[in-house]
Amino acid sequence: MWYHKPVVNKELLQSLPNLRIVASSGVGIDHLDLNLLSSFGVKVSNTPFIVSTDTADLGMALMLASSRRLVEGYEMAVSPDTEYFPADWLGAEVSGATLGIVGMGTIGYKVAERAKAFEMKILYHNRSQRKKEEESAVGAVYCKKIDDLLQQSDFVLLAVNLTPQTHKLIGKRELELMKPTATLINISRGLVVDQDALVEALQNKVIKAAALDVTYPEPLPRDHPLLKLKNVIITPHIGSATKKTRRIMMEEMTESIQAGIAGLPIPHEVL
Amino acid sequence: LWWHKPVIDQELLQSLPNLKVIANSGVGMDHLDLKLVASFGVKMANAPRAVCSSTADAGMALLLASARRLVEVHHIAISSSMDYCEADILGVKVSGATLGIIGMGRIGYKIALRAKAFEMKILYHNRTQRKAQEEQAVGATYCEKIDSLLQQADFVMVAVSLTPQTRNLIGKRELELMKPTATLVNISRGAVVDQEALVMALQTGVIWAAALDVTYPEPLPRDHPLLKLKNVIITPHLGIKTDKTTYMITEEAVENILAALNGLPMPSEVL
16 A cells, blocks of 8 residues: 555455455554454555665755755745845754754664764664664764753654654644754654644744654645745655655565465564 | 955955955855965965865755755645645655765765765765775775766766866766766856756756756856756755854954964965
């Protein structure tokens, strides 16, 4: 399945008595009711690791585009009204700034590896602390309490998966703990952020900016305030959207499907 | 001297008989007639250390934005119609791709450090080869002939200074040597690229795309073809435009000015 379609509910499963496997594209499986599928004896697979690099790349792309005002700059460079480039037009520096990674899984760690090369100071919050060697390799400091990360970061990047525990992980309280000069980058799931609280925080300059590859819903209604805010970049969930990666995802899904139909062990099975 | 103003010509120098030193805000000195200034006994300084990180960051920001079609998809994400085909907005995978850096000075090297963290294969062309340890630290391979770099690179990053030797360095011949799937990223000076040849190359698919922080002139005339091409990102010469770098440039300038006025060796004198 691609982009959460078709919706896998009881009706669909009842109408497909011979269904053996649902192969989902990407790593997130928050759109699937695993208990329901299991009760119908249907197996589930995803494409977990192949998406990590592109998603980490996109996280970095969003952070750089936001801080250096790339979209705004492009619009100025091509606008028919532009006569000169103003001398006092400045962005914020990424090199040497503090990046707080919320969710240090495969994707979060790849972001850390990239950010280290930008001489960034890296903080991270995770269900569990990573091994010392893993921390030292990227110079990352564990923040057991998310508050510590939020208060010190210039950029807060969300790379958790969506679970009942991470639903609305970033709400009014968390946004208020962030620096007023900080930027929120979301490459996880829209529902990890309390979107209404985010709109307010951006409108009232509680935080400086946001760059979102994910929202809830996707796409947002066309009159949604997030679409109009000048300090927001939105991309249409393109974390894994490169030709190479999509090709490999297709191959992995096909492998899983073939194994599922043949009754063999399924690569990338989600249990 | 900020943003090339005031223009330093014979008239100005004659009207300022007590002028001892000109400190330039940035590293490029192509807008100054070095011989003329020296003939008046005026010393000159630039700010090479202050600008490297932010310019390297801008280079990476442009590379990533171009590869992942950030500007294009942001506009799709916020547009009043949501008609787009997911398969049409696939980008190019950055991690693991080949980056060719033309000009491996301070800025080029900082780019190599960043690109390495994206697992990119790095080739470079420079007036001279770097030391073995410097090459190893970033996994960079020297291409004595620029042709070799152009033929292999997925992304060509231009980071040279503008001199009589580098004017029109990238022309029709060089563009044709590049892969049709390659992207040109220019963070050096507009005049390093033969702009007309670039427009042709982009229009006829000789290269895939371009991302330009610099053009000639700046800004371009509003009817210039580069402004209309879908496969071009242009930014308003924002390479050094961050709060932090502006501060560091000012510090470096003041150091140089004080040294010159006190008859001491200048940290970044340009001869």
